[in-house]
Amino acid sequence: MELEVFAAQLKFSLDRFQSEACRALEAGHGVLVCAPTGAGKTVVGEFAVHLALASGRKCFYTTPIKALSNQKYAELVERYGKASVGLLTGDSSINPQAPVVVMTTEVLRNMLYADSDLLRGLSHVVMDEVHYLADRFRGAVWEEVILHLSEDVRLVSLSATVSNAEEFGSWMATVRGDTEVIVDEVRPVPLWQHIMVGRRMFDLFDNDAQAQDPAARLVVDRELVRHLKQREAAARLESWEPRGRVRGGRGGNTNYRPPARPEVIARLDEDGLLPAITFIFSRAGCDAAVAQCLRSRLKLTTEEQAAEIAEIIDRHTGALPKADLAVLGYWEWREGIERGIAGHHAGMLPAFRHAVEELFVKGLVRAVFATETLALGINMPARTVVLERLVKYNGETHAELTPGEYTQLTGRAGRRGIDIEGHAVVLWQPGIEATEVAGLASTRTFPLRSSFRPAYNMSINLIDRMGARESRSLLERSFAQYQADRSVVGLVRTVERNDAALAQLADQLGGVDGEFFEYAQLRERVRARERQLERQGRTDRRQDAVESLTALRRGDVIAIPVGRRSGLAVVLEVDSDATDPRPLVLTEDKWAGRVSAAEFPMPAKALGTMRLPKFVDHHTARSRRDLAAALRSTGIVAPGRYGKRRSPASSDRELATLRRALRSHPCHSSPDREQLNRIGERYNKLARETETLRQKVAATTNSLARTFDRILGLLGERDYIEQGELGAAGATGHGITENGRRLARIYSESDLLVAECLRHGAWKGLGPAELAAVVSSMVYESRQDGDVGDRGPTGPIRHALGETVQLWSALRADEVRHRLPLTREPDLGFVTAVYKWARGEPLVDALLAAGDRGQALSAGDFVRWCRQVIDLLDQVHSTAPDPEVRSAASKAVGAIRRGVVAVDAA
Template sequence: MTETPDGERRSAGLVDEFASGYGFAFDDFQSTACRHLTEGRGVLVAAPTGSGKTVVGEFACWLAVESGRKCFYTTPIKALSNQKFHDLAARLGADRVGLLTGDTSINPEADVVVMTTEVLRNMIYARSRTLEGLGFVVMDEVHYLADRFRGAVWEEVILGLAADVRLVCLSATVSNAEEFGEWLDEVRGGMEVVVSERRPVPLFQHVLVGRRLYDLFDQQAPTQVPLPGARADVNPQLARLAREESRLVRDDRRRPRGRRERRRIEDGYAARQGSQAPTRVRPPRRDGAVEALAERNLLPAIFFVFSRQGCDQAVRQLLGSGIDLATRDERVRLLEIAERHAGALSEADRRALDWETFTEALGRGIAAHHAGLLPAFKAIVEEGFVQGLIKVVFATETLALGINMPARTVVIEKLVKYNGETHADLTPGEYTQLTGRAGRRGIDTEGHAVVFWQPGLDPRALAGLASRRTYPLRSSFAPTYNMAVNLVGSVGRRQARALLEQSFAQFQADRQVVTMARQATQQSEKAEALWEQAQCDRGDFREYARLREHVKQLEGELVRLRRRDHRAELADALAALEPGDVFWIPAGKHQGWAAVILPGNRNTPEPRVMTYDRQIVQISERDVNEVVRPISRVRIPRRFDPHSAADRRALGNSLQARAETLGSRPPRAEHTRPDEALADEVAELRTQVRAHPCHDCPHREEHARYAEEAVRLERSHDETRLKTRAKVNSIAARFDRVCGVLDSLGYLEGDHVTESGAMLARLYNELDLVVAQCVRQGVFDGLSVPQLAAVLSSLVFEARHTDARTPHRMPDDESEAAQVAVRAMWRDIVTVERDNRVDRSPMPDIGFAEPAYAWAAGESLAIVLSRSQLPAGDFVRWVRQVVDLAGQIAQAPGTGALARSCRQVVGAMRRDIVDFDPDED
């Protein structure tokens, strides 16, 4: 669209009018993006953290008010929504701004409404009247669509919004912004991409060795995107330190271990080397690091420590060192903030939350920030830090993706972190995200990133990490059961399928197809050249080679089939075991009778058991060579403690007594052999190979070498072609399989959503189908409020990978019986999913059942935390998840009397700190 001179003047005038309300001149990228909006286009803005891209979102809100239309401002998390609500209310007026976050509703029919992205998704599916008059939607932190758990929500919104709604997508700097923008333009139309690589506050990189700060780059080169032909050299002093350390490590391997002998050799080495002798480089201490930064006026600082426990330990270390970073006046103001946010906490609650240690550190300008903190504590830290009163915060990496808390300096203690499965190196994207917090716009003239020296640190590798901007945006979109019933109910199955083919995931998959097709052609040409060299005068060697290859493939398939079927049977049998089940371990060092103490969960499917000789072990399919099944039961005490000798003795006695009544091992179960036909086919093919004329050729193996490589290339060619076909319409094909499950279970009938499907459409939960089936089958009926809370908790809770795995039980017999039914329902669904080739739903986890029961029964925070040993922040978060699920069931159609029970669960659990929101003060 070509803008007329009058239109350009009007656009510039609107932007200038809006900009006059800010105390700084807009950057080019901000002005450009705002002008696009005035010209009737949507915009994707990709810019570094702290660059001010939210100005564009605020302009969309202002423009909506000026033009008499609505604007929704969406964020990925409630804390960001709360913060943006306060910002916009201060700028536009409280009467014009509303807030919707699931459990909070303030002025929902306002001109501008701030909400989490899930709330908008739910409004679209429910065809809410609130959508009427909507002109703009701002999607802050839109790069969250790469999140594998919640990312699909962003694409659902982008695809589901009315065509006349203008999108304003705000993203961190991603390396494929143009690709993302091209997709947005394709599905929405009229989208412009505005990319800014420039940090408004230059970032300088350092390495802290002991208490000495070294610049990472020679001549203190700040991190910027390198210009063509430019290069930033590593500080030669750091390179020398790395070489010296490497030399010392090699020497250590050859030296004797006695302290006196080592010292004698080291002294002699130093005397020979003189001033050039290498010195042992030590990683910095936290207290020394804080003092070193304070001396250089580099506070406030955020120290990123990749564990909650590490953050809390760091605070205690600074307390023990006596460091005090706050003035008397700052201490008074910090304690005032603390009392304002947490004044409602009782003395018992404060003791349970270690309030004294928290406020002692706070008064010294030191704090931790992580998901394990109570929301009120996090609010105290955030406010104190933003006001410049807190000088050091030890935080997990979640802070880098959360609310606005910039610092003068960011410190990264280690360049590896645990990703839930293994310790992995930080990626350039993660490093950029973390260090993006350094440098406060309008306060600092420069920001600083500091990395602790660690043994083996390579300065050149760190320089590469710090100077790259490789943060590609990859779609995590996948159809879910809830999504499927909502789409089919809205537009029918065929149109829903077509809509999903427009997803960013499919867009990215299609882009790979051209590359893969070119690769397949090259493979085919190389294979044909090799067949020419494999010719044989005895017969058709291509036919012979393919016959041999077919035998080889079928033999491998036979082995895999036997292993896979056997493994699947073993795993399913172990997953079916419940607490108290007595079964026979058929082989291995644990052979004999055993009793299940703790069933498998999402993270650890293997049950924990007590064996006949009273060992407590985890059993996996590797420990059994045949399918196991429960033969009898013993009672497991509700609060069984595997570390208690008395508990172990009592259970061991029960197991041995039951084993005496059962006698020797149970009879072996008979199994069919589905692979017999395949084995017969392999035998027949071997006969054909031996009878082929090329089999007796004296040059057979020489020909075979060429033929095997040709066959390998042909196989690669076929696999590439299969992958290509799989990528074409792959999202729609997955949607078809999801619909197959829903058809089988009665949630869909062609284009018709059944009554059960209408209920499922209002359940937004990872285990939505399990919840819906349990409601249909009456699993939750008749439970008391605490019992229902306990059972519902198993459908939302997910133990952290780093949590210690201790046995958990349901609180009483009624909730345990309901939980057994829940797990049976989950197993039935998994079977249907397997038949339809759908990834199986995660296993219910009872790890939060007892705290949920106790809280719903009215127990105090102090007692619940003491019993569960859960961090306060985790406890509040999981209670709110249970409340959210109960609320969804209560509002879903067709839940009958259960709706009343769920409303009672919401009322019982939304109390005290769970109902307290520091942002609503």
């Protein structure tokens, strides 16, 4: 057996779940392995490599990110030698003909669409971190690969622990054939949970009680609870004021200061809990933490270790231009690392980040302050994980950590083969409840939800490969549709139950042909019309209020009719937002703030005006007091009554006709009317609810295929598909035009817009640096809302961007008409930066040009965006119909790939 040969090469014995998965794989089954971080899932993937080599076939090992691909490539090269292992990422192509090739999942997806020769002889594919298919930005790629791989390829899917592994495995078996699901929830290294209050460390759970009865429910440690109650009571006493008011919010303790970061690290060091990763959900916070430690006397390395660190640093950064070291913050970064302290986040230069990863694994860096991106599969386990906060910014708002996020972060604690236990430490601060942390630490429900949706590039490749009918069939086999259909099952059952109940109620009303059923339906039409008119009235009132607020001018005196701020107010700042204007006002009661349309059931009207100083500082109490006095002295009086708007129902002819019909109906004077009305109301309410459910079922069933058909409609209109080939769902052929073949080779979030720009010649006549600048608008995303950058440093750039934005606007209008997701607007925030860089200007000038709100872009972000621009320029080079554009794209790639962008291009 090959498993015995493989196991004999390992330095450790296989765990039960590893053996079970490997045996299934050797028996010819596909496997889905779900296990905690650090449990050793990748051993199963490595056995797939062994099987492929033993049979003289090929194995592809896919990962979600380039850093993981590089890491796995290095590991496999060490085991099998350079001749047997290749690497394919967006930046690297090493030995692609090798029998074992490590690659990012996107590379494999592109190979499948192109029917690459490299797929010949493929017997196994490992999909590491397959739970990435839930990622809303890139998750669809995983499902595309799963659906497109040849049936004879054995798929090894490795996932973090998810609560719906059986559902996912059931879908895999449906689309891939025989698939065994192996779930292991036991951490190889036990994890102890703690809360650190000041410099005191408490166990989160009562471990003694748990040791006596392992099956007992987890209980929060009583000493921790008692200590927190005492601290909160003391805080209330300290903050008591003569007026009987308690300062502070939750816990009443605004004066609490958590221990400084150097103190926390020192405390962990005393207890033998280093190395540690402290998760801080902010890049700036990570950098500030390192700077804070450097200002202290904290040093975690010996002189010998510092010398070894220096050698590794030089190896990673020796190729960096000396002139750029200062602007990169190199010297501060180096000092921190030589003292055993470092940050880790996406804003760092890749060379810096990779040096930190290597040094941490070697135990030379002992305290890392990282954003949550470190938790996404990079091999950097620690003895301890520290969480400073339980809230993070999710891209839209500050939200509390989910149990899944908490488990993923703390899963880094405990190094297999090194530590006998791992530790998770939450730093306490007012507002954090021990029971809240206990809930996060003990919850084990992390369902995997598909993010798969048809897109332009995907759709054009699907119909090119298999035609419309088979494409729809493939979409209906996706995990997204599988989950949607399973959710529909419950809805359909509810609809069936409701239909039975409706039939019984109709019988009580004398049947659907009876007079009282007719009367009940007439009553429902009256109610429906009343609801419609009420909604219309609310909409009209809001629109009138919005228009009146946008018409106000600075210095207008108005009356706020309702709410806590009712009374006179003067407008300090106008707001011309046509949808939700919020002018800044000051009331006669000295309150300053913004008011909205919700506070104006009647339109706002200028009752008069008053002169205001050129600059009003409404934040200071004195300024507010003086202005309120001036407002009261104007003599303007708020109206005593504001009047009432006439209800639309009072003049609606349709409603009047329905009400007359209701009063004249024979059942209106029936002695049983009230009793039967109650039955009729129950019938009508249930009928409305059932119709809503029916609409939900209709919207969910075949929803992906309907989106696909809308995409085909738009592509047909724009000459990417031959119009004559478009037809009903049974149509088998779709002719792909030359434009369509170009779109099939463009892999970008703005794929169709890029294709449109090439088709219409919007980027013709640009030099290499100018083309790079314009192409950057397709990939760059400003970190601050509303920062779209300038219009470009040269006339040709401004002209090309203008045409690009026009094409985007036309495309967006078509997407609205076809009810499709909208292509994002081109972002001009990186235009000047990449133009300067491609022209050979210094790094510091490029970073400043790319800054958000006056702050220079980080070097890591700059390199990341440059590489994305390079990736898209490569696609433009291979797809543009104009030879001058292809040539400019090729030269632009060479111009950008220099200095920091060329170093450590992993």
